[in-house]
Amino acid sequence: MEAVVLAGIARRVLDELLRNPYRTIELRSARNVLAVEKALEEASRLFLTYDPFEDVSVGTEGLLAELLEAREIETRVPWEESDEREVTVCRAKVKLLGLGRVTEVEREGEVIIVRVRELLPHEMGMG
Helix, strand or coil, X not given: CEEEEECCCCHHHHHHHHHCCEEEEEECCXXXXXXXXXXXXXXXXXXXXXCCHHHCCCCCEEEEEEEEEEXXXXXXXXXXXXXXXXEEEEXXXXXXXXXXXXXXXXXXXXXXXEEEEEECHHHCCCC
16 A cells, blocks of 8 residues: 655654544644645555654554545744744644555655555554
């Protein structure tokens, strides 16, 4: 199965998604926002992992999800916290499909596309 990578996702979010298969995730990383846009264009699956983008390689484990809906919103940032006043946030509604392990990695600019083998729960070594 082919999927677009969302990397650096908090363990808390991954755990919540395992408990409740429908969740809206708020993404602030520009690379993750670009990845969601790519997934929307191609109607592809998402691969969510705790690992940072630089560490995604063959063998990386994570969650497979279907992107149900996504929208970008502008939010204000207190001036004490940043040099910018607004930040773009992407809210992506996803549905858990299962667990997976990367078997092939392809980089398209800032976006990573992976081929994933679905795993059974006893095969997963995450956490």
